[in-house]
Amino acid sequence: MLDVLTQKIHDEARQGEAYTPFINDPAQYHKKFYIESYGCQMNFSDSEIVASILQNAGFGATRNVAEADLVLLNTCSIREKAEQTVRKRLTEFRKIKQAKPGLLVGILGCMAERLKSKLLEEEHLVDLVVGPDAYRSLPGLVEEAEGGQKAVNVLLSREETYADISPVRLNSNGVSGFVSIMRGCNNMCTFCVVPFTRGRERSRDAFSIVRECQDLFDRGYKEVTLLGQNVDSYYFTPETGDSSLGKATVVVTFALLLEMVAKISPLLRVRFSTSHPKDITDDVLHVITRYENICxxxxxxxxxxxxxxxxxxxxxxxxxxxxxxxxxxxxxxxxxxxxxxxxxxxxxxxxxxxxxxxxxxxxxxxxxxxxxxxxxxxxxxxxxxxxxxxxxxxxxxxxxxxxxxxxxxxxxxxxxDQGKTFEVLIEGDSKKSEQDWMGRTSQNKVIVFSKSGNAYKKGDYVKVKVTDCTKATLLGEII
Structure with missing residues (x-):
């Protein structure tokens, strides 16, 4: 039955509407937005969802804050230092806003949900405050702010997963992409603010996850990272309406989802984050060993x-x-x-x-x-x-x-690892030298190796032998 379900999800992923790549042609958009992201990978993934929503509302992305009509900070509340960084950035944006009175400044994400109206009271230049579950309302909130009103929506949701939104890949290297599989957290660790800022745990449907991963691979991406506050508690029950699946309830666990994504292609690497020790199962561990492309x-x-x-x-x-x-x-x-x-x-x-x-x-x-x-x-x-x-x-x-x-x-x-040989996915130039490539091993270790004497390009898999190392990086040569 699981094989039937897996095939059905893959078939629907291929037949579904294709995700359209983001083309930032200034002629297409009447306004521009600038966004900065802080904190976890989930925040960076959320910024790609925000970019898609704004693109559909007529905003084009820019990396130059000076030419933006809308500036957004996607914030983190996990530590005090992260909030202090955001407040410092707000004071820097104040100067830009003084020179450009029509500029709108918005706070998104966890800090927005946690501090709510306090941000509007203390940070007078903030025009919008939007929580992690309210991004669909951004276009309307922008219109409200343009009319001179302070716009706020920090309502949490028990259903929102943004499953139907095709993310805009901001600052992507074209090789690795993040795919959100769930939102929120139920664990209630006493030190953590996430359950209060992101709400209760809910899993995105497997069809949309596989479809997004398939689309990334079709567009040349070679690696996806499945994201969630606690990926191992992923739990989805499809409404298939398919008699071939019988009457029994079929549950897609994280182990099964991992397998479905791995089956897209052996050339698509699969990573995931984060695991809670209490929830990672032997089933997940065995799936990792069964598929070479699961890191x-x-x-x-x-x-x-x-x-x-x-x-x-x-x-x-x-x-x-x-x-x-x-x-x-x-x-x-x-x-x-x-x-x-x-x-x-x-x-x-x-x-x-x-x-x-x-x-x-x-x-x-x-x-x-x-x-x-x-x-x-x-x-x-x-x-x-x-x-x-x-x-x-x-x-x-x-x-x-x-x-x-x-x-x-x-x-x-x-x-x-010295003397060992690893298959490495080339992610781009080394930070220190354009003469060297940078990639990662399956074990997520960064490895740097020379470009000379080979015709490889970004996105290729290569065999690299480790010849030396530092505490943070492996050094090697292509063999």
């Missing part, structure tokens, strides 16, 4: 190595349980790259808790980590329940120890 890389945030702190964070697993999950990944996918998120200095964290985090990092042998010290976010469960009692100096010192350890682990991991 052997899992981002598995731990946040803390202390069971006591994990309980306070409402992560729903212990230190030992997480270590067992690492063991299971290594057992089923021996060559899997693993990265993590780590928070230093959460409420009541002791030196022993901190040491537990360091030892768990050693045990897991992360290739890469995203590391931060705890930043209390208003409205979260932690802010209401716990005192933020670890001094900032202690937080920073512990964070530095975590960073130092991860730098060592990353260097050790990269050294193990």
């Amino acid at each position: 052997k890389y899992i981002h598995l945030p731990v946040q803390s190595g202390s069971s006591r702190i994990l309980q306070m964070m409402n992560r729903t697993y212990t230190r030992e349980w997480y270590m067992a999950k690492i063991n299971r990944i290594r057992e089923i996918i021996p060559n899997c790259g693993i990265s993590s998120d780590i928070i230093a200095g959460f409420c009541t964290e002791t030196e022993q808790d901190h040491q537990d985090t360091l030892s768990l990092m050693e045990y897991s042998g992360y290739d890469l980590s995203y590391m931060f010290f705890y930043s209390e976010r208003p409205g979260t469960l932690a802010q209401r329940r716990y005192k933020d009692d670890v001094p900032e100096a202690v937080k920073k010192r512990r964070l530095q120890e975590i960073v130092d350890l991860q730098n060592r682990l990353s260097k050790e991991s990269n050294k193990k």
